[in-house]
Structures are given as C-alpha cells and as structure tokens.
Amino acid sequence: MLKRLLLSLTLAGSIAAGAPAIGETDPLASWNDGAAKARIVAFVKATTEKGGKDHVAPADRIAVFDNDGTLWSEQPMYFQLAFAIDRVRALAPQHPEWKTKQPFKAALAGDMKTLAASGEHGLVELIMATHAGNTADEFAQAVRDWAKTARHPKFNRPYTELTFKPMRELLDYLRANGFRTYIVSGGGIEFLRVFAEELYGVPPEQVIGSSIKTKYELRDGKPAIVRLPEIDFIDDRAGKPVGIHKFIGKRPVAAFGNSDGDFEMLEWTTSAPGARLGLIVHHDDEVREYAYDRKSPIGKLDRGLDEAGRRGWLVVSMKNDWRTVYAPPR
Amino acid sequence: MLKRLLLSLTLAGSIAAGAPAIGETDPLASWNDGAAKARIVAFVKATTEKGGKDHVAPADRIAVFDNDGTLWSEQPMYFQLAFAIDRVRALAPQHPEWKTKQPFKAALAGDMKTLAASGEHGLVELIMATHAGNTADEFAQAVRDWAKTARHPKFNRPYTELTFKPMRELLDYLRANGFRTYIVSGGGIEFLRVFAEELYGVPPEQVIGSSIKTKYELRDGKPAIVRLPEIDFIDDRAGKPVGIHKFIGKRPVAAFGNSDGDFEMLEWTTSAPGARLGLIVHHDDEVREYAYDRKSPIGKLDRGLDEAGRRGWLVVSMKNDWRTVYAPPR
Numbered sequence: 106m107l108k109r110l111l112l113s114l115t116l117a118g119s120i121a122a123g124a125p126a127i128g129e130t131d132p133l134a135s136w137n138d139g140a141a142k143a144r145i146v147a148f149v150k151a152t153t154e155k156g157g158k159d160h161v162a163p164a165d166r167i168a169v170f171d172n173d174g175t176l177w178s179e180q181p182m183y184f185q186l187a188f189a190i191d192r193v194r195a196l197a198p199q200h201p202e203w204k205t206k207q208p209f210k211a212a213l214a215g216d217m218k219t220l221a222a223s224g225e226h227g228l229v230e231l232i233m234a235t236h237a238g239n240t241a242d243e244f245a246q247a248v249r250d251w252a253k254t255a256r257h258p259k260f261n262r263p264y265t266e267l268t269f270k271p272m273r274e275l276l277d278y279l280r281a282n283g284f285r286t287y288i289v290s291g292g293g294i295e296f297l298r299v300f301a302e303e304l305y306g307v308p309p310e311q312v313i314g315s316s317i318k319t320k321y322e323l324r325d326g327k328p329a330i331v332r333l334p335e336i337d338f339i340d341d342r343a344g345k346p347v348g349i350h351k352f353i354g355k356r357p358v359a360a361f362g363n364s365d366g367d368f369e370m371l372e373w374t375t376s377a378p379g380a381r382l383g384l385i386v387h388h389d390d391e392v393r394e395y396a397y398d399r400k401s402p403i404g405k406l407d408r409g410l411d412e413a414g415r416r417g418w419l420v421v422s423m424k425n426d427w428r429t430v431y432a433p434p435r
Numbered sequence: 436m437l438k439r440l441l442l443s444l445t446l447a448g449s450i451a452a453g454a455p456a457i458g459e460t461d462p463l464a465s466w467n468d469g470a471a472k473a474r475i476v477a478f479v480k481a482t483t484e485k486g487g488k489d490h491v492a493p494a495d496r497i498a499v500f501d502n503d504g505t506l507w508s509e510q511p512m513y514f515q516l517a518f519a520i521d522r523v524r525a526l527a528p529q530h531p532e533w534k535t536k537q538p539f540k541a542a543l544a545g546d547m548k549t550l551a552a553s554g555e556h557g558l559v560e561l562i563m564a565t566h567a568g569n570t571a572d573e574f575a576q577a578v579r580d581w582a583k584t585a586r587h588p589k590f591n592r593p594y595t596e597l598t599f600k601p602m603r604e605l606l607d608y609l610r611a612n613g614f615r616t617y618i619v620s621g622g623g624i625e626f627l628r629v630f631a632e633e634l635y636g637v638p639p640e641q642v643i644g645s646s647i648k649t650k651y652e653l654r655d656g657k658p659a660i661v662r663l664p665e666i667d668f669i670d671d672r673a674g675k676p677v678g679i680h681k682f683i684g685k686r687p688v689a690a691f692g693n694s695d696g697d698f699e700m701l702e703w704t705t706s707a708p709g710a711r712l713g714l715i716v717h718h719d720d721e722v723r724e725y726a727y728d729r730k731s732p733i734g735k736l737d738r739g740l741d742e743a744g745r746r747g748w749l750v751v752s753m754k755n756d757w758r759t760v761y762a763p764p765r
Contacts, residue, residue, distance in 0.1 A: 164638060241680060298684050308494060309684030310640075321676040321699055328703050330680045346651040350571060350660045352682060354628050354639030369651055373658050 132278040135271040135429040159380035167357040172290035174363040174404040192235040233334035241330040270432035290314040291341035345370035383418035390424040462608040465601040465759040489710035497687040502620035504693035504734040522565040563664035571660040600762035620644040621671035675700035694734040713748035720754040
C-alpha cells in the first residue's frame with residue numbers, strides 16, 4: 106500500500122512538474138528488461154487503455170495468483186507443512202501417544218522420508234491434528250506466533266521474508282491499474298489470511314484456498330467459529346476454477362502460477378475471448394532460490410512446460426527475468 | 436451506482452456553494468423520520484467519525500444483508516421456488532415421468548399443499564432437478580430468461596421490481612460511507628448473483644449464499660463450470676456466520692435480516708465489542724406488502740422478536756418506519 110501511494114505521488118509530482126509521467130519510477134524495477142516484462146506491461150496497457158479493442162472494464166479486472174512457489178518459496182517443503190510439523194512438536198506434551206504413532210512419530214523426529222511415505226492419508230491426519238479443534242481466532246494466533254520464531258532451513262530467515270519481490274511489484278502494478286488481485290492457493294485459506302494483507306496487500310476476502318469445515322457455536326456463552334477435523338474443499342488443480350467461480354463468480358483475465366496445480370486455473374482464465382495473460386514462474390535459479398520442475402514432488406511443473414507455448418502462456422525464468430528474488434521485510 | 440454518484444455530486448455542489456453539506460438530499464428519504472432512522476444514522480456517524488471512540492477503519496466496515504424478506508419480498512413463496520416450479524414446467528416435455536412422479540406432479544399442477552407435504556426431501560429433489568446438470572453460464576441465462584416474463588401473483592409485477600426502496604437506500608448510504616455491503620442469503624448464490632449487481636449494486640464477489648457442488652471440465656474442448664446435483668453448503672441459520680467467515684474472513688459490524696434464519700448472523704455481528712448494528716425488518720404491513728412473523732412457515736420471526744430488545748437489535752416496522760415499500764424499476 107505504501108509503495109503504491111508513493112508511486113502515485115511520484116507520478117502526480119512528475120505530471121505537475123511537466124515531466125514525463127512514466128519512466129522515473131519503474132513499477133517493475135525487480136524485473137530485468139526483456140520479453141517477459143514487456144509482455145506484462147503490454148497486457149496491462151491493452152486491457153486498461155480507454156477505447157482500446159482489448160479494454161476490460163474495471164469491475165472485470167480480476168487477477169488470480171497461486172501462492173506457494175508463485176508469491177513465496179515452497180522448498181524444501183510447503184511452509185504450511187513446516188508449521189504443521191512445528192505444531193506437532195508444540196502439542197506433543199498433550200499427546201503422549203504421538204511418540205509411537207505415525208505420522209506423528211516421524212514428524213517429531215523430523216523424519217521426512219517416513220512422513221512422506223505415510224502418503225495423503227498421513228498428511229491429512231497431520232493437518233487435522235494440527236489445524237482443527239480450536240476456534241478460528243485461536244488458530245490464527247497460533248500461526249502468527251509460529252511465524253515470529255520459525256526460520257527457513259536454507260536461508261535462516263523468517264518464512265514471511267521469503268516472498269518474491271518481482272511478484273509483489275506485479276501485485277502493486279496490477280492494483281495501480283485498477284485490477285483486483287486474488288490469491289488462489291492450494292494451501293489453507295485461514296493459514297494464508299494471516300499473512301496475505303501484510304505481505305501482499307491482499308485482504309482476507311480476496312484469499313481463496315483449501316479449507317476444513319467449521320461450525321458456529323457458543324463457547325462459554327460467546328459465539329465462535331470452531332474448526333472441525335473434516336475436509337471442506339481442496340483448492341488445487343481443477344478445484345481452482347471451482348474456487349474462483351464460487352468466491353468471485355467471474356472469470357479472471359490474468360492468472361499467475363508455477364506448477365501443474367495451476368494448470369486448470371490458467372486454462373480457465375486464458376481460454377476466454379479477449380486479452381488474457383497466463384504466466385508461469387519457472388524455478389530455475391539454484392543459486393538465489395531453487396531449481397526444480399518436471400521431477401519435483403513439490404511444485405511439479407511438467408504439463409505446463411509442455412503446453413505453455415501453444416497456449417500462449419508466458420514462462421518466466423527466475424534466473425534470467427528477475428533482477429532480485431526476495432523482498433526486504435515489509 | 437447512479438444514485439450514489441448523483442448524491443455525491445449533490446453534496447459536492449452544496450459544499451462548493453457554501454451551503455450546508457447535509458440536509459438537501461436525504462439519503463434515506465424512504466424512511467419516515469423516527470427512532471429507527473435516527474438509530475441507523477447515529478450508527479453510521481459513530482463508526483465513521485474520525486477520532487471517535489467507535490470509529491471503524493474503512494477496511495473493517497462490513498455490512499451483511501439477508502435477501503429474502505430483507506431486500507425483496509418472500510411471500511407467498513421464495514422467489515427462487517417460483518423459479519424452480521416454472522422451470523419444472525419448462526423442462527417437463529423432456530421428463531414425461533414427472534407427470535406421475537412427486538414432487539414434480541404437484542409442481543406441474545401448482546398444488547402447493549402437496550408440494551409442501553413432500554418436505555425437505557421433496558424440495559431438494561425439486562431444486563436438484565431444476566438447478567443442476569447444466570453449466571453455470573446456462574443456469575444464469577435460464578434465471579435471466581425467467582425473470583423477464585415471470586410475474587408475482589399478488590402484485591402482477593416482475594419479481595425483480597419487488598425490492599424494498601428503503602433497503603436499497605440503506606445499501607447506498609452505507610457504501611457512500613465507506614462500508615462494503617454483502618448479501619448473505621439462504622437462497623442460492625448463483626441465482627442471486629444474476630440480480631445482485633443490477634438490483635442492489637452488489638457485485639458477484641460480495642454475494643454469499645447456499646450452493647450446490649460444481650466441477651470444472653472440458654465440454655467439447657471448452658472449459659466449463661458444471662453444476663452437480665449435490666448440496667455443497669446451506670447458508671442459513673448457524674450457516675450464515677460460517678459462510679461469512681469463509682468468504683469474508685472478518686466479522687461484520689452491521690447485519691440486516693428479517694427472520695430467525697438471520698438470528699445467528701445478527702448474534703455473531705453484534706456480540707463483538709465496539710459499535711454494532713443489528714436490524715430486523717418486521718413484516719407488519721398487510722396493505723402494502725404482507726404481515727407475518729411468529730407463525731409463518733416462510734420467514735418465521737419468533738425468537739428474534741423475543742430477544743431483539745435485550746440484544747439491542749433494532750426492529751423496523753415496515754408499516755410505520757417506511758414511507759415507501761417498493762422501489763421503481765432501476
């Protein structure tokens with residue numbers, strides 16, 4: 106928000122001074138000049154230019170962003186999984202049975218191989234034990250508390266500092282041009298809402314994600330939203346267009362992802378008539394972040410790479426297209 | 436939107452002319468002067484006055500409105516049920532078995548008594564047969580087509596003309612004061628989204644309602660959202676706070692309803708600290724609309740009437756507090 110305000114002040118100032126309005130401050134300063142950046146700028150110009158053939162009314166300027174691997178890192182494991190494992194440790198004293206019961210035993214031992222071997226069933230069990238049973242307020246507080254102390258194993262920085270500066274600029278740039286920016290994540294909606302406003306300028310009502318069921322009840326006479334150990338909705342793959350339709354009720358004009366989990370979201374967005382932008386962040390930067398795609402169990406990008414060309418999707422090279430990877434703390 | 440624009444122009448004009456900013460144009464002109472109107476105005480002043488003890492930041496100014504019976508009429512049956520019955524008639528040629536099968540036989544005959552006797556199971560069957568199986572776009576078109584020709588049995592006007600003028604003014608008034616207005620309806624989200632923007636100035640992403648499941652699939656190579664004959668979410672009673680939490684992720688500061696189906700939404704909204712407004716529209720106007728409350732199967736208002744006093748909820752008398760009931764076509 107601050108950056109956007111500064112930008113508009115700068116532009117207003119330069120207009121008032123009779124200087125060229127554009128050029129002094131580059132809203133996409135962390136993007137190297139090149140085809141990727143040019144394509145983004147051209148899309149925004151085409152969709153916002155009054156009277157242009159690809160003009161999109163402000164009410165329809167909807168841009169959807171995946172989160173894990175698109176707005177922040179996702180290696181060596183989804184940050185929410187790191188939270189779940191840390192929470193198993195925090196809750197372990199109340200669950201002595203976890204010492205011998207999988208997948209909790211593996212989580213407590215940091216034995217990722219056994220944890221992975223527990224499969225989807227094991228992961229769901231882990232999530233339910235660490236994400237349900239409390240109220241929504243209590244859960245949000247647990248996430249906030251965790252984020253204050255947890256550190257990423259490779260970078261030794263808070264997870265919340267590992268957001269991508271070029272993508273944050275892109276969010277700001279789109280909003281400055283009248284787009285509403287939504288996050289559409291395979292991760293948990295209530296986990297992400299804790300961070301989305303501060304990190305990305307995206308308010309809670311513009312965060313869509315996977316969810317567990319909740320119920321409304323009086324606890325000690327006070328109304329509360331209580332989190333239940335039951336899957337409500339998986340906002341991944343073909344679930345992403347479903348989530349978008351449910352929450353927004355409109356088809357986006359721009360979609361940003363990084364894995365095959367975003368394939369259907371990009372397909373849904375870009376197969377409608379008119380100017381559309383589909384963008385895939387390709388993690389090919391082992392030095393500054395990670396390099397992975399077709400063979401990675403996390404953030405697998407295979408079909409997307411194969412089909413990006415014929416579908417007109419822009420594949421962004423983290424290594425070549427980004428001047429900077431991580432943003433400074435906000 | 437037009438009204439809001441005109442209002443702001445009027446205010447701007449009167450400020451420029453040095454005249455008092457308030458008073459010339461009453462944004463709540465369809466409300467009789469009295470305690471109800473004064474309470475609404477006082478709430479808006481308290482929550483928007485800078486530096487006031489009850490000031491609410493613009494991002495938190497969230498107001499939630501029930502639809503049936505609160506924003507438009509709901510007698511002698513929910514308008515969506517009228518749509519479902521008309522749609523049974525429209526689809527009947529493709530379903531010869533409906534001639535002898537309940538609840539379809541009753542719907543075709545207009546036999547409301549037998550239809551009601553088919554109970555919740557019968558109604559769900561009716562809704563699934565008339566609301567599922569097609570794509571989201573096809574469904575929206577069917578609703579639009581229906582609204583063009585269907586007429587309300589008592590007033591012989593299109594259903595879409597039976598919105599409440601005082602409530603539309605209230606929506607505009609709140610928005611002019613920085614509130615975001617949401618509809619939180621027990622009715623179907625996709626049914627309501629067809630009308631919400633035009634009738635109430637509420638965009639699709641601010642409509643929350645009951646839903647059936649959908650799936651994303653390619654139909655003849657084109658992506659589509661397909662509606663499935665399975666309940667996804669019932670946005671009524673204790674489901675309303677759940678829906679609000681899921682879609683908005685914040686607790687509202689004002690809630691507007693008319694029946695006990697809105698009780699938990701009002702409770703959730705008004706039991707938080709700070710200035711809160713809970714309002715119940717009481718249908719006591721047999722001449723201009725309908726009179727019903729404790730004993731009505733549709734829009735039953737019983738517990739709400741009993742508890743409004745001690746909970747500080749404002750009960751609005753349609754007969755005494757509203758100068759006008761229906762708005763002219765927009």
